[in-house]
Amino acid sequence: xxxxxxxxxxxxxxxxxxxxxxNLIVSRLGREPNITELGIFSVMWSEHCSYKSSRRxxxxxxxxxxxxxxxxxxxAGIVDIGDGQACIFKMESHNHPSFIEPYQxxxxxxxxxxxxxxxxxxxxxxxxxxxxFGAPEHPKTRSLISGVVAGIGxxxxxxxxxxxxxxxxxxxxxxxxxxxxxxxxxxxxxxRIFYSAAKGAGNAVLYVGxxxxxxxxxxxxxxxTEFDSQTEAKRPTVQxxxxxxxxxxxxxxxxxxxxECIVAIQDMGxxxxxxxSVEMADKGGVGITLDLDKVPQRETGMTPYExxxxxxxxxxxxxxxxxxxxxxxxxxxxWELDVAIIGQTTSGxxxxxxxxxxxxxxxPIAPLADDVPNYDRPYQKTxxxxxxxxxxxxxxxxxxxxxxxxxxxxxxxxxxVWEQYDRHVMADTMHESATACDAGVIxxxxxxxxxxxxxxxxxxxxxxxxVEGGKQVVAESWRNLTASGAMPLALTDCLNFGNPxxxxxxxxxxxxxxxxxxxxxxxxYPVVSGNVSLYNETEGVAIPPTPAIGGVGLIADAxxxxxxxxxxxxxxxxxVGDNTGWLGASLYLRECCNRDxxxxxxxxxxxxxxxxxxxxxxxxxxxxxxxxxxxxxxLACALADMALASDVGMQVRACNELPLHAWYFGxxxxxxxxxxxxQNVDAMMHHAAKASVPVCIIGxxxxxxxxxxxxxxxxxxxLRAAYENWLPGxxxxx
Amino acid sequence: MVWHADHDxxxxxxxxxxxxxxxxxxxxxxxxxxxAPVMHDVIAHAKRGxxxxxxxxxxxxxxxxQLLPGALLRNANLHFVCRSVHLQIANPDTGFTCAYGSGAxxxxxxxxxxxxxxxxxxxxxxxxxxxxxxxxYCDNPNGSARDIAGIINxxxxxxxxxxHPERAVDPATGGTDGRAFFESLMRGVx
Numbered sequence: 073x074x075x076x077x078x079x080x081x082x083x084x085x086x087x088x089x090x091x092x093x094x095n096l097i098v099s100r101l102g103r104e105p106n107i108t109e110l111g112i113f114s115v116m117w118s119e120h121c122s123y124k125s126s127r128r129x130x131x132x133x134x135x136x137x138x139x140x141x142x143x144x145x146x147x148a149g150i151v152d153i154g155d156g157q158a159c160i161f162k163m164e165s166h167n168h169p170s171f172i173e174p175y176q177x178x179x180x181x182x183x184x185x186x187x188x189x190x191x192x193x194x195x196x197x198x199x200x201x202x203x204x205f206g207a208p209e210h211p212k213t214r215s216l217i218s219g220v221v222a223g224i225g226x227x228x229x230x231x232x233x234x235x236x237x238x239x240x241x242x243x244x245x246x247x248x249x250x251x252x253x254x255x256x257x258x259x260x261x262x263x264r265i266f267y268s269a270a271k272g273a274g275n276a277v278l279y280v281g282x283x284x285x286x287x288x289x290x291x292x293x294x295x296x297t298e299f300d301s302q303t304e305a306k307r308p309t310v311q312x313x314x315x316x317x318x319x320x321x322x323x324x325x326x327x328x329x330x331x332e333c334i335v336a337i338q339d340m341g342x343x344x345x346x347x348x349s350v351e352m353a354d355k356g357g358v359g360i361t362l363d364l365d366k367v368p369q370r371e372t373g374m375t376p377y378e379x380x381x382x383x384x385x386x387x388x389x390x391x392x393x394x395x396x397x398x399x400x401x402x403x404x405x406x407w408e409l410d411v412a413i414i415g416q417t418t419s420g421x422x423x424x425x426x427x428x429x430x431x432x433x434x435x436p437i438a439p440l441a442d443d444v445p446n447y448d449r450p451y452q453k454t455x456x457x458x459x460x461x462x463x464x465x466x467x468x469x470x471x472x473x474x475x476x477x478x479x480x481x482x483x484x485x486x487x488x489v490w491e492q493y494d495r496h497v498m499a500d501t502m503h504e505s506a507t508a509c510d511a512g513v514i515x516x517x518x519x520x521x522x523x524x525x526x527x528x529x530x531x532x533x534x535x536x537x538x539v540e541g542g543k544q545v546v547a548e549s550w551r552n553l554t555a556s557g558a559m560p561l562a563l564t565d566c567l568n569f570g571n572p573x574x575x576x577x578x579x580x581x582x583x584x585x586x587x588x589x590x591x592x593x594x595x596x597y598p599v600v601s602g603n604v605s606l607y608n609e610t611e612g613v614a615i616p617p618t619p620a621i622g623g624v625g626l627i628a629d630a631x632x633x634x635x636x637x638x639x640x641x642x643x644x645x646x647x648v649g650d651n652t653g654w655l656g657a658s659l660y661l662r663e664c665c666n667r668d669x670x671x672x673x674x675x676x677x678x679x680x681x682x683x684x685x686x687x688x689x690x691x692x693x694x695x696x697x698x699x700x701x702x703x704x705x706x707l708a709c710a711l712a713d714m715a716l717a718s719d720v721g722m723q724v725r726a727c728n729e730l731p732l733h734a735w736y737f738g739x740x741x742x743x744x745x746x747x748x749x750x751q752n753v754d755a756m757m758h759h760a761a762k763a764s765v766p767v768c769i770i771g772x773x774x775x776x777x778x779x780x781x782x783x784x785x786x787x788x789x790x791l792r793a794a795y796e797n798w799l800p801g802x803x804x805x806x
Numbered sequence: 807m808v809w810h811a812d813h814d815x816x817x818x819x820x821x822x823x824x825x826x827x828x829x830x831x832x833x834x835x836x837x838x839x840x841x842a843p844v845m846h847d848v849i850a851h852a853k854r855g856x857x858x859x860x861x862x863x864x865x866x867x868x869x870x871x872q873l874l875p876g877a878l879l880r881n882a883n884l885h886f887v888c889r890s891v892h893l894q895i896a897n898p899d900t901g902f903t904c905a906y907g908s909g910a911x912x913x914x915x916x917x918x919x920x921x922x923x924x925x926x927x928x929x930x931x932x933x934x935x936x937x938x939x940x941x942x943y944c945d946n947p948n949g950s951a952r953d954i955a956g957i958i959n960x961x962x963x964x965x966x967x968x969x970h971p972e973r974a975v976d977p978a979t980g981g982t983d984g985r986a987f988f989e990s991l992m993r994g995v996x
Contacts, residue, residue, distance in 0.1 A: 230827040
């Protein structure tokens with residue numbers, strides 16, 4: 073066996089490869105790789121592209137189901153939404169670039185996730201995001217928020233796809249490593265879906281879109297390492313977005329997809345030309361030969377190494393059917409995009425690159441794509457925390473605690489953020505961040521259907537107990553879709569964790585997957601796409617574990633979509649689900665007691681399903697005026713949201729013996745609050761009893777614009793001020 | 807729908823320049839689109855007295871093409887703003903507003919980064935004197951001079967407005983307060 077030489081090892085280390093990995097490359101090739109080949113191996117074997125630390129655990133997630141057309145492994149996941157239509161969707165992280173260069177990092181995150189969706193044939197119809205920043209008072213937080221939000225808006229608004237939902241949270245654990253997770257969904261006819269398998273040798277490989285420049289070289293490798301104080305120096309590796317080119321690329325691809333020219337198509341995302349060509353060839357069981365002199369280039373003198381590792385944006389690779397080259401190129405010329413035939417598929421199973429008359433790379437494809445390292449990293453289970461009883465937690469005045477919570481960073485209105493996103497373009501938005509619904513909802517043009525979307529994660533629960541926290545993430549997503557009236561179909565995940573080489577971090581990852589898998593199975597809610605973002609650390613401090621979920625649900629009759637703005641004076645308020653006053657790891661504990669201890673609330677998955685199915689039936693029967701899930705901040709905050717959105721008051725009383733702070737602020741799972749016309753209440757209680765769903769009448773909606781919670785009173789105006797003023801106050805502070 | 811590089815506008819009553827980000831709003835919002843080949847015919851259509859409507863980016867294109875006075879600057883707070891706003895009908899006797907009843911205060915969304923209307927004081931005075939200001943914001947979202955949301959040219963056949971009436975034509979997706987705008991247009995061409 074050939075062993076590596078010293079110079080090779082040093083190069084490999086500079087590319088983020090371990091000595092063992094480099095030795096493996098040398099043995100697979102039977103020789104030292106040249107610099108271009110080494111670069112290609114380093115990106116394909118990076119954590120970001122290879123999933124080498126996560127793959128064996130990701131297999132535990134359920135990925136199939138009655139509605140699943142395509143699960144993980146393609147550019148995005150696909151679910152059947154009836155009438156010969158499908159929804160294609162995915163969420164992806166752009167954490168590392170966004171921390172270094174917030175505007176471009178976030179903008180290109182949006183651009184990249186859109187390409188994953190339209191490359192499969194779907195027109196993008198909705199964008200969402202999940203953002204996590206450090207402590208509000210941290211010196212970088214404000215500029216990061218400004219940049220990320222402007223970048224998301226700058227790209228999505230310009231391309232003309234509405235940003236209909238998302239979440240923004242704060243935690244000092246993100247001070248040195250923010251999370252920017254972007255989700256896109258599109259709609260396609262089921263007989264017009266395109267895949268990336270480049271089957272058949274001798275077909276032309278077409279490069280389309282923007283020119284290749286030196287931006288983003290080593291993006292995938294950067295996304296696979298920790299940050300340190302030198303991170304600022306990595307700025308040149310962040311890509312620059314051009315949303316107008318993306319818009320033209322979408323339209324040109326849609327036009328091409330209406331023809332019969334395409335064998336396979338894939339966007340150039342992380343690791344650019346390398347990963348797109350390798351993955352297409354690998355899936356198609358062919359080889360690929362590229363003539364790099366033909367690649368459209370933005371700069372002169374680019375080397376093969378630079379071209380293969382560039383992450384310039386807005387580029388696609390298309391494998392064409394024989395004889396369709398002219399027809400395809402004409403479409404891209406019309407849209408004034410660069411287009412060139414840069415190579416062809418071959419029967420050799422090898423990646424061969426030519427440049428300046430020389431062969432600069434000739435390596436087998438299998439070790440790049442399939443036969444890559446697959447690590448079983450040691451992991452350490454997160455120690456269990458003790459369960460807090462209500463009496464272990466100080467009791468504060470309900471009215472004061474409510475005001476504090478509703479004006480706290482995680483609960484306060486994010487209007488300052490979402491007013492910068494175009495939420496209505498395309499004219500199909502039914503619910504978005506401004507309209508008081510637990511999900512963003514768009515109608516499906518030309519049908520009676522609507523699609524509901526939600527992004528969710530509660531990192532403090534996952535940190536406290538990865539297994540229960542993992543369950544909760546999936547359950548909350550399912551619950552939010554349910555509260556809009558939707559039937560949850562499937563989800564995409566974005567698993568953001570620290571350094572997997574540390575057993576305690578790996579333990580968080582393994583635990584979260586275990587919990588997520590259990591919840592996905594119990595709720596028939598499979599994972600169809602996603603990504604893993606590891607090494608989210610700065611100088612050895614890992615982020616709180618954040619497996620963010622993007623859920624998709626179907627509303628068969630769009631006229632029956634539900635929200636929490638419809639409560640009317642005189643309505644009865646009902647609580648669905650058990651209230652045990654669970655204060656461990658709650659927002660109350662954090663915001664009012666400055667503590668974050670205790671086990672997080674467990675999720676009884678059978679009860680979750682029973683309660684949710686019951687609520688969805690009530691919505692379909694149009695028996696509720698308003699519905700809201702109970703999550704952060706417990707019952708009191710859920711009611712406060714409903715009161716603010718409906719512009720009403722409420723009179724509420726506890727219906728068990730719990731201390732008031734536990735009753736109002738406990739975060740027991742699987743719960744909803746409903747506002748119900750009094751004449752529907754008896755029937756509803758009867759249906760609930762038959763379905764073994766605990767429902768309790770907790771009060772009524774009043775017309776005096778005061779929240780009266782067990783005689784602790786808060787005027788709606790005071791509450792609204794606390795809720796609306798926090799974020800503008802923070803962002804505009806001098 | 808006509809292609810930007812075309813020269814021949816079909817025989818139509820109304821030319822509508824919709825919102826969007828023509829050429830990515832690179833250089834200056836609407837500046838490049840205002841010089842697209844098809845604009846020759848749009849300008850000729852306007853000079854003949856044909857109706858031309860520019861919404862959002864379309865408004866920016868019309869000012870860049872000098873079919874309408876003034877310019878649309880970056881929003882005063884420098885942020886993109888997407889918000890539902892209430893509008894005052896400053897001139898109810900136009901081909902774009904005649905179907906709004908007297909005292910109507912329609913609620914219509916805006917979504918723009920460059921909607922801060924600017925013209926010099928003399929121009930603004932003249933426009934106001936001649937009824938060229940058609941819509942005003944009740945609560946100005948972008949710093950526009952004199953709360954201007956929409957204007958017409960002197961002849962009254964060319965209109966530009968930042969709010970999106972086409973996003974308010976269906977109760978399921980943002981209300982119906984934009985319908986009267988299109989009903990006004992239909993009355994005008996009938």
